[in-house]
Amino acid sequence: MLARLGHRLLAGLAVVLGVVTLTFFLLHLAPGDPIDIMLGPAATAEQRTAQRVTLGLDRPLPAQFASWLGRFARGDWGNSIAKGRPVRAVLGAAWPDTAWLVALSLLLSYLAGLAIGAVQAARNGSRLDTILSVSTVTLFAMPGYWLGLMLVLVFTYWARMLPAFGTAGLDSDYLQGGSWLIDRLRHLALPLATLTLIGIGGTARFARGAMLETLSQPFIVTARAKGLRPRRVVGHHALRNALTPVVTLLGLSLPALFSGAVFVEAVFAWPGVGRVLVEAVKARDYPVVMAATAISAVLVVAGNMIADVLAAWVDPRVRGRSAMP
């Protein structure tokens, strides 16, 4: 297990390095110049050259890349070109908002998705199964930002129940205790619902497939033949075994959720990493884009590794496999 994990770790590092290299050269090969955006069209040639030297953009690309990589690894992520603030401060302020939005929606969509998938598989072919299938397929097909807009339309403009943007109300600083929490939760409700509903579409479909596969295996027939109650067969025997593929999916859905968050954050003006990334890309803010890309690559790789470990934890057979060469 450890050797396998080490191998995965190395491969993961290689992927992160590859992504960062690719991003760096794409950024610098693309037309357009951050200097134009910083100084505007009125700048003289001397001003532009001076600014270029200050930012180190006049050096050869490989040299720029090497020095960026060195500084990045040591924790010096540079300053945002567009905002002038350190990249770490920009991302540091943004990432908690994305992290808890994504983590909560991951948890909720998996719990709900598993439950829905299990119910569907247990009642395979029933009317309930059909209704749930139609709903999950529909959710699966929805772009997150559009679902978000529709929720805003219904809950903000029509029902006037929930706020549509930001993480907190304007008066948030003056609220205390319970009312502060309620304010935050009310702001969280719509983005979280959007991301979770989209997630449920995928997980429920997948969980249903995994459950159906497990339910058709001989040991389930045995369990039934022993006279166990159907609820126990489904909940205890089948669900545990169907968890392995679902957990593997968990690792793969982390990047998907992050992508979803990029769009959902745009709809709800949620001040997270996704919005920072979109703004930075539009402004050609090299240091911010590089750091955000590196972080999202780490996130993807980490997601896959966590899924690996979890899969070993749920399924002894996967654990055993590493004993063999």
Add this chain to the structure above:
Amino acid sequence: MTQLLRDRRGAFGFLVLVVVVVCAIAAPLVTNGDPIAQRDIVATRFIPPLSSDPHGVFHPIGTDRFGRDVWTRLVYGARISMGVGVLAVLISLAVGVVVGAVAGYWRGPLSIALLGLTDFALAVPRVVLLLLLAALWQPSTALVVTVLGLTGWMGIARLMHGEVRALAARPFVEAAVAVGARRLRILARHIVPNALTPVIAAAALGIGNAIILESGLSYLGLGVQAPTPSWGNMIASGNDTLVNAPWVATAPGIALVLVVIACTQLGDALRDVLDPNVRRAP
């Protein structure tokens, strides 16, 4: 084909896609006028669905803030959105099939390199890459197609690789080797056509995915540029007028969801029909 249509999912997906494609092709016949032209803006903007403007022109799903007919834009937008989806998947198919087939048939360093490349490309966060490419170069429809195509081939390559590897061990391939056919010919004529079935089903799913991503990019302003209508930038423009004209954002979204559902259902049905192992009694 009949088998596909007998499957409820297949029939649904097929019907929806046929209707949308026919409407998109026959756009001038089923709509009233130019999707981009702005006429008497003050009099004709924000006309609600199912009503006529002061000039007596009927608007089935209303008008947007420039007085443009939403139905007309929806149908012309279908041309763009469907076109982008299909073309992007064609690019993914071409790259994926070649990479997967070569990696599956030739063992050795080339195969390892190609598989490594596929795994690497799979691990790259797709939306981040899409954002980067779309924002760095001048946003345009051609760019969106290329970028979606070049970031969507990995799943197809993986599928193809598995299929080719399994087929290469089959007796009919041995027979072809025995009669002295060249390797490239064996691959192109004997193996690839037999490996294509699951790939086609995956491609149908890919079209839905590409349409969603295109609309997302256009929504962020990085995809198809206004005034050319695409479902994504229509939703984006409806975003600002959500309160007084909700139909502007709602209609293209519903169209998009319907088409994507149709693609996934058709893909699922295709996979079942084409796969002899799942085939049920006739």
